[in-house]
Amino acid sequence: MEKAVLQLEALSCPSCMQKIEAAVxxxxxxxxxxxxxxxxxxxxxxxxxxxxxxxxxxQQAIENVGYPVLKTKVKAS
Structure with missing residues (x-):
């Protein structure tokens, strides 16, 4: 398994979190x-x-629901 952190544009509402979570x-x-x-x-x-x-x-799954990914960081666990 690898661990990743994706930096998104500022989230404006809690429902954004649910959309992103569902996409991932x-x-x-x-x-x-x-x-x-x-x-x-x-x-x-x-x-x-x-x-x-x-x-x-x-990253594509997140962007497909309308949230640009600014940066990604991956490290092997």
Whole structure:
């Protein structure tokens, strides 16, 4: 498993968090229990299996629901 932190544009409402969480959950290979959407810092923290999905796929899922990803950071756990 790899750990990733994605920096998003400022989140403006709590329902944004639910949309982002649902988008990330829809990506195969993401550990559904690891998803944390941090409203105040506009970050998403997740664990994912790099053999199943890529950080680009996760980033695309978030951008597809309308939230630009500014930066991603991945480190092997």
């Amino acid at each position: 959950k829809s990506v195969n290979g993401v550990d559904k229990n690891s998803i944390k959407v941090l409203f105040n810092s506009s970050k998403v923290k997740i664990d994912f299996d790099a053999a199943v999905t890529s950080i680009e796929d996760i």
